[in-house]
Amino acid sequence: MSTSDEALSDPAHGVLPLLPARMLNEFVYCPRLFYLEWVRGHWDENEYTIEGSDIHRRVDTPKGVAPEPDAEVTNVVRGLELASEKLGVLAKLDLVEFFGKRARPVDYKRGRPAPVEGRVWDPERVQLCVQGLLLREAGYEVTEGIIYFAEANERVPVPFTAELETMTRNAILAAREAARASSPPPPLVDSPKCNACVLVSVCLPDEINLLLHRRRARPRTLITRDPPARPLYLLEPGTVLRKEGNHFVVQPRDGTEARIRAIDISHVVAVGPVSLTTPAIHALLAQNVPVVWLSRGGRFIGMATGFPGKNLDLRRRQYGATVAERLEVSRAMVVAKIRNQRTMLRRNSRVGVDAALAALAEAASRARSAPSIETLRGIEGLAARIYFKAFGAMIREDIPLESNDIFAGRNRRPPRDPINAVLSFVYSLLVKDMAIQAFTVGFDPYEGFFHQPRFGRPGLALDMAEEFRPLIGDSVVLTLFNNGELTASDFRRLGIAVVLSEEGRRKTIRAYERRLETEVRHPVFGYRLTYRRLLNLQLRMLGAALLGELDRYVAFETR
Ligand code: SF4
Numbered sequence: 001m002s003t004s005d006e007a008l009s010d011p012a013h014g015v016l017p018l019l020p021a022r023m024l025n026e027f028v029y030c031p032r033l034f035y036l037e038w039v040r041g042h043w044d045e046n047e048y049t050i051e052g053s054d055i056h057r058r059v060d061t062p063k064g065v066a067p068e069p070d071a072e073v074t075n076v077v078r079g080l081e082l083a084s085e086k087l088g089v090l091a092k093l094d095l096v097e098f099f100g101k102r103a104r105p106v107d108y109k110r111g112r113p114a115p116v117e118g119r120v121w122d123p124e125r126v127q128l129c130v131q132g133l134l135l136r137e138a139g140y141e142v143t144e145g146i147i148y149f150a151e152a153n154e155r156v157p158v159p160f161t162a163e164l165e166t167m168t169r170n171a172i173l174a175a176r177e178a179a180r181a182s183s184p185p186p187p188l189v190d191s192p193k194c195n196a197c198v199l200v201s202v203c204l205p206d207e208i209n210l211l212l213h214r215r216r217a218r219p220r221t222l223i224t225r226d227p228p229a230r231p232l233y234l235l236e237p238g239t240v241l242r243k244e245g246n247h248f249v250v251q252p253r254d255g256t257e258a259r260i261r262a263i264d265i266s267h268v269v270a271v272g273p274v275s276l277t278t279p280a281i282h283a284l285l286a287q288n289v290p291v292v293w294l295s296r297g298g299r300f301i302g303m304a305t306g307f308p309g310k311n312l313d314l315r316r317r318q319y320g321a322t323v324a325e326r327l328e329v330s331r332a333m334v335v336a337k338i339r340n341q342r343t344m345l346r347r348n349s350r351v352g353v354d355a356a357l358a359a360l361a362e363a364a365s366r367a368r369s370a371p372s373i374e375t376l377r378g379i380e381g382l383a384a385r386i387y388f389k390a391f392g393a394m395i396r397e398d399i400p401l402e403s404n405d406i407f408a409g410r411n412r413r414p415p416r417d418p419i420n421a422v423l424s425f426v427y428s429l430l431v432k433d434m435a436i437q438a439f440t441v442g443f444d445p446y447e448g449f450f451h452q453p454r455f456g457r458p459g460l461a462l463d464m465a466e467e468f469r470p471l472i473g474d475s476v477v478l479t480l481f482n483n484g485e486l487t488a489s490d491f492r493r494l495g496i497a498v499v500l501s502e503e504g505r506r507k508t509i510r511a512y513e514r515r516l517e518t519e520v521r522h523p524v525f526g527y528r529l530t531y532r533r534l535l536n537l538q539l540r541m542l543g544a545a546l547l548g549e550l551d552r553y554v555a556f557e558t559r
Contacts, residue, residue, distance in 0.1 A: 016176055018083055021091035021134075024168075025127035027175040030191075033199055034175060035184035040311045040442070042202045069139035072100040082134040088176055093131050095148075103140035105131035112152040119156045120147050122167070129168040132160045182313070183548060189214055194222055204540060207525055211550050218526040226517075226532050229266040233509055234274040235502060241268065242277040248284075265289055267436050271505070272296035290436050297414070297499060298428035300458060303435055303445070311442025317546045318447050318460070329463075329542065329553050330373055330450035334380045336467035336555030338364040341387040343558055344470045348394040348478060356390035359383075373450065380466075384410065391474075395419070396482045406481075414497030421491060421498045422480060422508055426473040427465065429512050433535055434468075435461035441539045464539060467555045471520075472531055476511045485511065523559055 019038075027034035036042045062079035075098040083090035095106040107128050113119035120128075128145040135142045144159045158164075178185065187205030188194060194205045206219030234241055238253035248265065250258045262283065267290045270276060276284075276291065284291055285306045293301040308315070321329075342360040345353050363383040370376040388410035399406055407419040415421040435445040435458045448459020450466070465473075480486045490504030500508060516532040529537065538556055545553040 016088070016179055018085070018090040019088055019172060019175055019179075021089055021127050021130040024089065024130055024171055024175055025123040027178070028123040028126045028171055030188055030193055030197065031175075031178050031185045032187055032203060032205075033197060035178055035181070036199050036202055039179050040184070040313070042199055042311065042442075066096065066138075067098050069101055074099050082131075082138060084134055084137050087130075087133055087137065088172055089130050089134065091127075091131050091134055093134075096135065098140070101141050103135045103142050104145060105135060105142070106146040106148055106155070107131065108148050108150060110150055112149050113147075113154060113156050118158070120158050125158050125164055126168045126171050128158050129160055129164050130172070133165070133168065186212075186214070186549075190217075194220075201536070202540065204537075204544070207537075207541070208544060208549055210525065211554070221527040221529075223529065223533065223537065226530055227266065229264055230513070231267050231269055232260060232265045233269045233271060234276075235271050235505055235509075237273045237502075239274040240277065241270075241275070241280050243279040243283045248280060262287055262289070267292060269294060269432065271298070290439065292432050292436065294428060294432065298425035298505075300428055300431055300435070300461075302456070303432075303439070303458075305439050308439065308442065308444075311543075314442045314543050314547060315444050315447075318443055321449065321546065325546075326449040327370070327373055327376070329545070330376055331367060331370055332553050332555040333450060333463055333466045334367045334370075334376055334383075335364050336557045337380070337469060338367060338383045338387075339557050340467060340470040341383065341474075344474055345387065345390055345394065349390070350397070351393050353390045353393050356386050359386045376450070387470075391419075394474075394478055394482075399481055399484075414494075414499075416496055417498055418486070418491050419477060419481065421500050422477050422486065422504075423473065425500055425505065425508055426476050426512055427469060429509065430465045430468060430473050431458060431461045433516070433532075434458075434464045434539075437535045437539050438464065441536065441543055443539065443543070464535075464542070467538070467557070468531070468535065471556075471558055472512075472515050476508070476515050479515075480508060480511050520558065523557060524554060 023034055023038045026037055062077075062081075064075060064077035066077050066080055067073040067075050077096045077098065078094065080093045080096050081090070082093065093105050094108045097104045097106060105128060107124065109124060114121045114124075118125070124147055128147060132142040132145050142160060144157050146155045146157055148155050187203055187208050189205075189209055191205070194200050194203075197203065201223045204223070206215065206222060209215040210219055232241075232248075232250070234250065236252045240251045242249050242251065244259070247259045247261055250260065265284070268276070268284060269292050271294045273296075281291060281304065285304060288306045290303055290305045292303045295301055338360055342357055342364070345360070346357055360383055363379055363386065367376060367379045367383075370379055391410070392407050395407065405417050408417050410423070411417070411420050412424050415424045438445040438458075438460050443460055445458045445461045446456075448457075448461075448463045451457060451459040451462040485507055486504060490501050490507060492499050492501055516535075517530055519528045519530050520534065521528050522534070522537075534556065541550065542553050544550045
């Protein structure tokens with residue numbers, strides 16, 4: 001038995017599950033990618049993985065039976081699953097060619113042969129060699145494998161040399177060792193591999209390296225663009241969402257129907273008295289499409305999701321954050337919120353608001369060194385009063401609404417004027433999106449740092465919404481009123497409350513979604529990205545800070 005075999009058969013290795021050969025490919029490509037994918041359970045899709053999945057679908061279905069090693073049979077088997085406790089690995093082999101005692105694994109890959117000696121990159125060679133080792137352990141003679149490149153329709157032989165075998169065994173040991181670590185290896189620095197990496201938006205190599213001073217240059221714009229899927233809002237009372245074949249069908253009360261493909265839906269927002277059938281909910285959750293329920297006024301009621309990601313370390317750190325850590329994160333969020341409120345006032349006021357600007361600057365400075373969460377709450381409340389007292393200065397005087405009582409300072413539960421009705425609704429939409437993004441990243445959306453997780457409030461979503469309330473929420477409100485998009489007919493008075501009509505909610509949602517599509521330049525990283533992407537990026541930065549990859553959370557402040 002070789003040293004490698006001894007190490008792999010060490011009973012201590014039994015603690016880890018068997019390592020899939022595909023993960024070994026990832027490890028050789030980039031140890032961090034391997035860790036994020038296998039240990040943390042992150043996954044994403046890009047053009048390469050989608051194409052790769054299509055190719056594998058053709059050979060994934062098991063077909064044929066592997067002959068006994070001494071049967072002297074020539075045969076081809078597809079989708080053969082092999083595992084070895086001794087090697088510590090398992091694999092599903094796309095195709096195996098048997099010639100009597102000899103066996104030859106064939107692995108299907110997208111694309112063309114690599115422009116390197118041997119015409120196959122090391123990660124693919126190692127993955128194939130694992131398959132060879134598994135076949136050998138099953139009793140076959142194996143001296144080479146084949147990589148079949150689908151685009152080129154070409155078979156490239158890979159000899160299982162002593163050098164490749166040693167590289168493979170060492171990679172298995174190193175990968176299993178890396179999997180035991182409590183944190184991932186650091187990102188590669190300036191690597192061209194990141195350009196094609198499926199987890200680049202999770203890993204954030206250039207962003208993290210910049211903040212850790214491991215690179216000086218501005219980050220490349222590597223994070224992926226917004227996925228094409230968009231939220232599906234069910235607004236009209238009595239609307240039913242049901243599943244029909246591969247589609248979802250939205251059926252309002254009037255009997256008309258709209259068919260939507262599952263891949264076009266990022267999440268479903270059920271507002272007020274609408275319903276989803278059980279098969280529709282099953283299908284949505286199975287495809288990791290969250291469903292959020294809001295009251296008619298926009299209050300966040302709850303959310304249903306599929307299983308949370310494997311990112312258990314993050315949730316542990318979230319629950320176990322110390323008082324000092326909670327205070328530090330909260331300070332960053334509140335300072336950014338106040339500074340963003342100040343920027344909004346500075347940019348949009350029609351009249352002089354110098355006193356408010358000075359008071360907000362003072363509040364931000366005090367928030368930066370607040371000694372406790374309670375003090376911070378007081379400062380945040382004071383800043384909100386200053387800001388909303390001056391808020392009217394950002395609204396057109398000749399606003400096309402009949403009532404003179406357009407805005408009487410911030411009020412809620414219930415909102416008592418049109419602007420407060422829209423502010424409350426838009427803030428709920430923002431918290432809804434933060435809750436979904438928090439879940440996607442691996443957080444518990446309910447466990448906050450600044451907001452207590454009480455009374456069913458999604459504390460973390462509320463926390464993370466703070467720095468974006470002025471930039472997204474208030475900006476939408478100003479656009480809707482100052483451009484005359486909302487008129488008197490979009491509101492109804494119910495007792496002391498003012499509520500948006502159904503059409504008013506529609507207009508508000510459209511404006512809100514437009515705002516999420518708006519691009520903004522990131523003040524630290526320098527590239528442009530949509531607000532929708534930014535919400536996700538900030539949560540990932542918070543995750544990196546909590547998991548110790550960054551020394552602090554950097555909240556988003558616009559200039
Ligand atoms: S983005 Fe780069 S550093 Fe990060 S996991 Fe991918 S290859 Fe590795």
